[in-house]
Amino acid sequence: MLDIDQERQARINADKQLEALRSQLAHTESRHRESMLAQADAVTRLQVKADTAEDSQRELTASNLSLVADLQATRERLAVAQQEATQFKAEAQTLRALLERLSPPEPVPPQEGPASKTVKVGARKTR
Numbered sequence: 001m002l003d004i005d006q007e008r009q010a011r012i013n014a015d016k017q018l019e020a021l022r023s024q025l026a027h028t029e030s031r032h033r034e035s036m037l038a039q040a041d042a043v044t045r046l047q048v049k050a051d052t053a054e055d056s057q058r059e060l061t062a063s064n065l066s067l068v069a070d071l072q073a074t075r076e077r078l079a080v081a082q083q084e085a086t087q088f089k090a091e092a093q094t095l096r097a098l099l100e101r102l103s104p105p106e107p108v109p110p111q112e113g114p115a116s117k118t119v120k121v122g123a124r125k126t127r
Helices: 002-102 114-125
Strands: none
Touching: none
16 A cells, blocks of 8 residues: 555656646747747848838939939039130130220320410400
8 A cells, every 4th residue: 555655646746747847838838939929020120120221222222323313414514504604705805805906996085285274264364
């Protein structure tokens, strides 16, 4: 009978250990599921950020290309405008020189000599 009690006691202890191990396994599996869910959530958030960053990069690249094209067009317009300005300045200088050559000389105003002063003096005396 002692053997039976010892066997029963050993079985009870084994069952308790088995229940403890099952509980520990369930708790570990639960933590593992939570960890996997957290990892999946983190991967999803990182993927969304990566997608957003790729979209931003594509937009910035397109914007940069557009700005480069605009800058090139502006530089070309500036070069044309500078050439036109240089040409207009040369034309204006040529026209000024031509006008100067073709303009009649300005008449020199007659200088009043001593006779005219005398007339004025005489005019005063007659008064």
